[in-house]
Amino acid sequence: MNENLNKYKGVIPAFYACYDENDGVSEERTKNLAVYLYEKGVKGLYVGGSSGECIYQSIEERKRTLKYVAEKMKGKLTLIAHVGAPSTKDSVALAKYASELGYDALSAIPPIYYKLPESSIYTYWTKIIDSTELPFIIYNIPQTTGYNLSINLFERLLENKKVIGVKNSSMPALDIERFKTIGGNNVIVFNGPDEQYVSGRLIGADAGIGGTYAVMPELFLIAEEYVSTGRFADSRAVQREINNIIIALNSLNGSMYAVIKQILKIQGVNVGSVREPMSPVIEDDLAKIEEIRDNINQAILNFSS
Template sequence: MDMDLTKFHGIIPAFYACYDEQGNMSEPRTAALADYLYQRGVQGVYVGGSSGECIYHSVEERKQALAYAARALKGKMTLIAHVGAPSTRDSIELARHAAELGYDALSAIPPIYFKLPDSAVVGYWTAIMAATELPFIIYNIPQTTGYTLTPAVFRQLLANPKVIGVKNSSMPALDIERFKSAGGDRVVVFNGPDEQFVAGRIMGAAAGIGGTYAAMPELYLQADRLVREGRFEEAGKLQSKINDVIVALCSLDGSMYAAIKEVLRRRGVNIGGVRAPLEDVSPADAGRIDGIAAAIDALVKRYDEA
């Protein structure tokens, strides 16, 4: 697929599920999060993935989430739709919906629950690709799906010209280098683990898609700029500060996404809570969340002035 891949470079936050007070999908709150990210200058958004709590939504709710984000951001930034679902049929339905909405690319995790052979996983991804004309980004996240994408299978998938990249969320930075080596300039490798964004970029990732990006987009944009300028020591120091925040977010009662949404609330964006069985943060953690939000704001100010 002959196309300009630079639209997929840079910082691409994983978009969060936005709920009203009754826990239903909210278009106004989706628009508020979209504007928050747009104003901060990120390159795109990844809608309907893990951070979007997709596995706890019906197909119709996922269609709503894709539509609300597209209405808010189409023409403003790159839009990637995650359409992975337990069944191929549902994934194809979501893929066609995203294409109709004007998304720039599709992405999908491998099928979950049953342990499938490579041939079944390749067949699943291939069926999704056949459903639209959109380019496709493979999503490798073995720690949650139980399936590990190998360079050999990736090379097999690259025979399909619609494959333009891989969102690699396995922890070894070596995997990023191996996928980049396999695909060369015809693919974009997206760093997945937020804790190693700088390392991933240095090892060959041209972009990042991450679940904590939207909590502190300014810091990831700065880290990306430092890498592009070859200021690797400074980038590493900033990564350490980012990791302090990530560790703090993961140390609270409840889901990390619930904690992030509370941080966003303190940063002026209310997108509701999380969908059960994810747990909300406990009232006892309110003070710690205040501290995390204050730490992010202090880092943003510090690096804005640098």
């Protein structure tokens, strides 16, 4: 692999939106979460993406989150700024700001809401790429954007040397294998679906970026260690526990991110709740959330012993 890409290899949590009691972006809580994850030993942070509730935030709020994380973690962790926004203008503004803050790379989903031709998607991504000197990571998440990155567009984008990778969150593991086969050692492929971290790594992903990593970073770090050292049966066992937890996180009344944030709060890292229209946790589920937290801690203990 290109030596310059090694900084992206590892477990990179998708960073959560951190709010105060008045639903405003909290500097203190944002920095506290960054420090918490740094101390867990993760490789980097993916800031301002789906887990960061970017679609529900203003551009200024997104800039504040980028700023707070950079102030605390620049030079300590690999920092990737997700700058995808409904308009190209706002995406470029976020890209330039992230560059000024010293982020290591940019990333963006394709345009959302309107069903655009592939030529428009190419132009959108290219304008973001050309707006700074930072490397760029394509974000493919068709289940939310309605667009699945085609091989043709992938190959076309790779003609730009600043395109260094793809965060692939489509569910077919075949997509990861194809992107890696085409990109080779000059491209880093990130596994997106947390439920298939191990299979994604085995079929070609070089690293992972995920929305549940930050609530159980130890388990993903253990899974990565097992895959990297050839302990494949053990890695599958960790993945089973991760998947059991993810299913539980999605089984309650509140948004998965609300449940995750409540678990972090119990663990001593208060990042607030979620922004509407996402649903907060309800009181009737608090005992079940405690149980999920206990299951996470027990799984960490089981695989650490």
